[in-house]
Every structure is written in structure tokens, then in C-alpha cells.
Amino acid sequence: MGELRLMKGNEVLAEAAIRCGCDGYFGYPITPQSEVMETLMQRQPWDETGMVVLQAESEVASINMVYGAAAAGKKAMTSSSSPGISLMTEGISYIAGAELPCLIINVQRGGPGLGTIQPSQADYFQAVKGGGHGDYKLLVLAPASVQEMNDFVDLAFELAFKYRNPAMILADGALGQMMEKVELSDYKPRWTKEEIHEKWGSWATTGKPASRKKNIITSLELDSDIMEANNRRFQAKYKQMEQEEVRYELIECDDADYIIVAFGTSSRICQKSVEIARAQGLKVGLLRPITLFPFPKKIVGELAAKTKGFLSVEMNAGQMVEDIKLAIYDAGHHVPVEYFGRMGGIIPTPGEVVDSLKNKFHKE
Amino acid sequence: MDLKELIKPENLVYKKTELLNDDSMHYCPGCSHGVVHKILAELIAEMGIQEKTVGVAPVGCAVFAYKYIDIDWQEAAHGRAPAVATGLIRLMPDNFIFTYQGDGDLASIGAAEILHACNRGENILVIFINNGTYGMTGGQMAPTTLDGMVTSTTPNGRNIDLNGYPLKMTELIAQLPGTSYVTRQTVHTPGAVRKCKRSLKKAIEYVLDKKGTSFVEVVSTCNSGWKMTPVAANNWMEENMVPYYPLGDLKDSEKGEIVSEN
Amino acid sequence: MTEEMIIAGFGGQGVLSMGKILAYSGIMEDKEVTWFPSYGPEMRGGTANVTVIISDNRISSPILHEFDTAIILNQQSLNKFEKMVKPGGVLLYDPNGISKPPTRTDINIYKVEGTKTAVEMGNPRVFNMIVFGSYLKVRPILSLDNVEKGLQKSLPERYHRLIPLNLEAIKKGEEIVESIQTV
DSSP states (O other): OOOEEEEEHHHHHHHHHHHTTOOEEEEOOOTTSTHHHHHHHHHOHHHHTOOEEEEOSSHHHHHHHHHHHHHTTOOEEEEEOHHHHHHHHHHHHHHHHTTOOEEEEEEEBOOSTTOOSSBOOTTHHHHHTOSSSSSOOOEEEOOOSHHHHHHHHHHHHHHHHHHTSEEEEEEEHHHHHOEEEEEOOOOOOOOOHHHHHHHHTTTOOSOOOTTSOOOEEOOOOOOHHHHHHHHHHHHHHHHHHHHHOOOEEEESOTTOSEEEEOOHHHHHHHHHHHHHHHHTTOOEEEEEESEEESOOHHHHHHHHTTOSEEEEEESSSSSHHHHHHHHHHHTTOOOOEEEEEOOTTOOOOHHHHHHHHHHHHOOO | OOHHHHOOGGGOOOOOOTTBOSSOOOSOTTOHHHHHHHHHHHHHHHTTOGGGEEEEEOSSGGGGGGGTBSSEEEEOOTTOHHHHHHHHHHHOTTSEEEEEEEHIIIIIITHHHHHHHHHHTOSOEEEEEEOSEETTTTSEEOTTOOTTOOBTTBTTOOOHHHHOOOOOHHHHHHTOTTEEEEEEEEOSSHHHHHHHHHHHHHHHHHHHTTOSEEEEEEEOOOHHHHTSOHHHHHHHIIIIIHHHSOOEEEEEGGGOSOOOOO | OEEEEEEEEETTSSHHHHHHHHHHHHHHTTOEEEEEEOOSGGGTTSEEEEEEEEESSOOOOSSOSSEEEEEEOSHHHHHHHGGGEEEEEEEEEOOTTOSSOOOOSSSEEEEOOHHHHHHHTTOGGGHHHHHHHHHHHHSOOSOHHHHHHHHHHHSOGGGGGGHHHHHHHHHHHHHHOEEEEOO
16 A cells, blocks of 8 residues: 555645656646645655756746657646636647647636636536647546545556547646545656657657657648648547546446436535435436546446436536537437536535436426 | 769768758748758757757748758747747756747747746757748738838838837847857858858857857848848848847857957 | 534634644544645635545545534634534534624534633644644544644644644643533
């Protein structure tokens, strides 16, 4: 068993980055995730693992530093919160277009605009539909506990390198600020120069030896036929992710009449709602998507075949609910899908969710 | 005499460096980019640093720089090359990293990135091509466009009241303690090319010695954008650009404080 | 066993650190724990509160609409959280600064003169540990051994010399807590 600690989600993200052999973190302060860089700066990993930590002049610069480092085959990451992620979307689109692996963490706060510093899930669309310009997708992981904030850092890098695609951890202010018991991962050494050459030498820009052709990292291609072929390759990659990387958790779904679907902090609330509803005799289950892209479409379809209705619970105006409806439609079923959520930094309470479920499906 | 007999090593008077490939460049005839590419490629070959060099290409006419020089390259978003280069040099401190940027890229949209990279003293070389216009998008006003200069977005000439003043980036950069060598050159005559190459070499040496950021501005022409013949463009540059953007070293950390050759 | 509680008061009263020591002590007892603070500008001098959940089982929601226990250290917090104590639950409060005491009749109410006692002990900063002691007396869910371990884990090493003083304050709190109403 690894080391047990009581830590904030944001602190754990930093600790996990150091321990998974991350090479570089580039960031810019923004509430409610500033503890990520603060923790890194206090830990001084450059003395321990050689990991570089740099406070950039802006989120725009941060993501482009990540782009530069990622192109060299390094494990590079950044973290921010909603308005900062918006600033990064240009760079994220370039990274996706250049097919580079990296990790972007969004500890979401309420928007739009400067919004609030309180937790939110209003960046769901931005995260799962690409976010910037062009047809691209991020691999999106949604942790629901401080433990998963730890576990998903390594997982995100693994998936990012497997697919040469940016991965995102979509958390929120509650997960960032909350402390829980966490079992920290063991240290993994950073890749050596030789390992990078061996693993990623076919594309990484580490300097051209005489033995190979030059490596060029770019998202630019003015020949439309080639550009279309590039896009087809990207789409095939996203398709493969949909086949191989879907992750979710089912709680009390076996005999459920109604399924609540919720991710991240909302899913924690809804676990309690399931307990309350069951105590009142309502057969309710919870589907918790862990990957938001790829979305767990198949299981939604399977559950739709045997339940009376779905309730999507989100800390936004109803975004994931659209993906649930699409999944049910694709599976050829017709089941009512409702939404309940709070916005602007308000977290719904377990009781509110149960009330909403009753109002929508179980009118006495 | 047969041509075959002429082609012998002892008769060779000029040879293209092997680091420049045989692709025909997309640059307009008379453009300064080709010359700067050539001397840069020559220097990387002559200094034997190909294996550790990574270039960062901009958005602008030099967006395809990566096609021509046989080194590893990254293509950056508009203005972001200094941030990309920062990511590279921080994680590969023993490599040689340079950015190659135009005036729109460096002085306008990327003003923040270049100032902060230079202010941190990143060990990178910045090559700044200043031709006073946006060449690639068809000759619009750049931050460095001269007062009264006609462009497609200043059809009656740049108006200071409306557009502000032509920005002297290099003077600004020279003030930053993070920079070690800051110079302004041209490549419009054989003599200027030789001088520019000497400056670029010094700039690379300073970066390899980890002295901080080297910054080389090349005052350039854009005969297509300026709608002039190459010769007329060279003359116009000498008469109008050079007086506003005076040539020479602005800073050489080996020689103490800011110096001026003029 | 699951204990769902809220600790609420002013910023600077040690609300968040009391919660942290509780949570760490819970880990020492091999329990699952969650510590969820209010955050943002309100922390700086305004009201501060933290939800702490200690359980034998996996913890679901970190955000609650009702609590087993509420530890209340100012009037605003009493106004807000008295109604959120589960029937039969516990409300522990320090009367200092409370002008309108709790009125519910379906919950257990306890009072601790924490502020006054801390001043008497010559160290106002142990105030939160006195209240913590009272809580442990009322809800003995954690052993004192594990609380001591929790203190060691949650306090930076340079403050470890203060652990005996903290333990003394906890014991004081256990002694002085008064039962106002039991149901």
C-alpha cells in the first residue's frame, strides 16, 4: 500500500505529477486551482526528479510551452480553471492538430465570463466537443474523489501518449479544494533521453541525428486532399478511443427503475441521493461516466432497454443530457430523459436531486 | 569545353549548404527570407549543431521555413513561438533552440510572449524579420509599418493619430536584462549578408554559452507587399526603413552596457 | 458508523484546522474521511465553514443538506445551520457572541465556554481545541491516541512542541462541556 495522506485535490494533482515522472509543468495562477502550482513550487521537484515548473506570463503562453515540450516527447502538463482554459483553446487545437500528447487540467468554476470562483461543470461541452476550432477531441477524464485526482494524472498521460492526443482532467472547484484520504502513487522515473528516442523518436523534435529524417511538428497543411486525410486519421483515432477507452461506474443499477447520470462532484451528490431514494422505496441507480469523451454510450443504451427514465444531474444548464439523449437514440430506444442542475457555483444537495427525481418521474 | 569537365571540386566557387534542401522556396523573388534561411543553414552546418537544433517556425511568410532547412522543426501558433521555444529549452537545456518570426508575429500578436521570454533570459535565439508589413496575408499594416507607408489596410498611408507609432521592438528588447546580444542587420547587399552572418554566428555562440536570449532583427524588404521591383524595394528600404530602424549592435553583454555602432 | 458534521464560525477561529485535525484523526482510526471547506473571499475575515464526514464506508456526497452534528461558533452560523441538524442530532456551540441561543427542541444541545476558557488558559489560540475536546466528549467517535496522531500529522513539525498544550486544551474541553438539552 502506498503512502496515506489527507490532502486537497489540487495538492494531489501536483504530487501525482511529480510521482508519475512528469517532465514539465507550465501554468498561470487562477482560483480555484492555484494550489497546483503553489504545491509544485514548494515541493521543488527539480531537485528531486528533475521536473521543471515554470510560472508563465499567461495561459496562452503556458499552453504553448506545453506544446513545445510535448513535441520533444516530454510529459508536459498545465492546469487552470475555466476562463484560463478558454484562453488555452487556441493552443489546445494546435496540439490536437499536431497530434501531441499532453495533460491539461481544468478545475472548473462557474461562468460565463469571469463568473464565480465556486465549483461548476459548465465547461462540459467545451471539454468533450473539442473546445477550440476544428474537428478534434480530447480524451476527457472526470475524477469524483481526491483519490481519483491522484490516479488520473498517470492514466491521462498514459492515454495521451497511447493516442498522441491531448488528455484533459475535468475537475471542479469542489474537488480541488476538498481534502480526502489519498493513497499516493509510487514514484515512476522520468523517461531518459534514450527512452524518448526509442519510444517517440519517429516524431519527437529532439534534434535531428544523421540517422533519421527531420521531424516536423505542425498542424498546417495547405493541400486539402492531405488535410482531409489527416482529419480522417484523427477521426479514426477518436473512434478507436470510443471502442477501447470507455470507463464508467454503475451503482445500484441492476434493479433500477430510474437511472441518475452524473459525473465528478455531481456524482458524489447523487450517490447520496440514491441512498435516500432507496430508503424511500424508489428503485434508483447511478451511472457515473468516468471518461466524458469517449462517452459511455453503449451502457446508456443497455440501461435504456430496461429502465423507465434517466435524470442527468449536472452543475450547469444541462449539457451532458444531450449526449445521453443521443446515446439512447442511437441505441434505438425511447425513454424519457430529464435534467436537473444548479448553476453559477451552486452545488445541488442530495435532497434536491431526490425531490427533482420525484417531481419528474414519480408524481403521486 | 564540355560542361562535365567544368564540374570538378577544384573549380567550385560556391556551394549550397547541404542543410538547405532542393525544394524550391515559396518566397517571392527578391525576398529577404531566402537569404536569411541560407546563412542560418550555413551556420548550423558550419558550427556542427544540426543534431541539437530545433527551430520554431512562426505564422507569416516563414510559416513553411520547416520545409527548407534540414533540422527538426515545430510550427507555432501566431506569435507564440517564444513560448514554444521556452517549453523546448527548459526541458532540453543542452539543445539549441531558435525562433524565426516576422513583425506581425513578434511585435503585434506575440508582443507579450517575446517580452517575457527575453525578460526571463531564455537561452534561445530569436530571428526577427522586419519588413514593415504582413506579407503572407497580402500586405496589411504591421506594428512596424512606417509613418505614411501605404499598405492594404492603410491605403492612404499609416496615420499616427489613428494607428500609433511604428514600434521599435529591438530597442525595447535591448532594455531587458535577460538578453545578451541584440542587434539589427540587413541582407540587401553582399557586404550586409556577410555582416549579418557574423552577427548571427555571435548570437548563436552566446546562446550555446547560455548567456541568455540573443535577438537578431533583420530589416527586410517585401517587394510584393510593397509593390516594387526587388531593386527598388532594396533602395526604398535603405532610404526609409534604415533611418527609422538604425543598424548595428544595440547590446552586447560582453562589451558591458548598451552600445551603438552608429 | 458515519458522522456527518459541519463546523462553522468566523475565519481565524481555527474552524478549518479543527476540521483537518478531525479528518486526520479519522484516517488514523482507519476511517474514510472528507473535508470540504467554504472557500473564496469569505474566508478572509468573514464566515468560514467546513463539512467533515468520517465513515467506515465509502463516502458519497461531500455536500450535505442535513448534519448529525453542528459545531457553531458565531451567530450567523447558528442562524444558518441550526435548522440543518438532523432530528436527534447534536448542536454544540460557544455562547461567546451568540445573542439568540438555539431554540430547537428535537435535537441535543451542548454549550462550551471555549473563548472564555482559552483566555483563562492564557492562550486564545487553543480555543478550537477546547471546542474539539467538548465535541469528543459528546460524540466519542475517535480515541485520544488517534487524535494525538492526527495532531502530529496535521501540524507542521515546527509546531509539534505545541501538541501537549493542544491535548491539555482538548481535555479541558471534555471537562467543561455543559448539556443544555437532551432528547
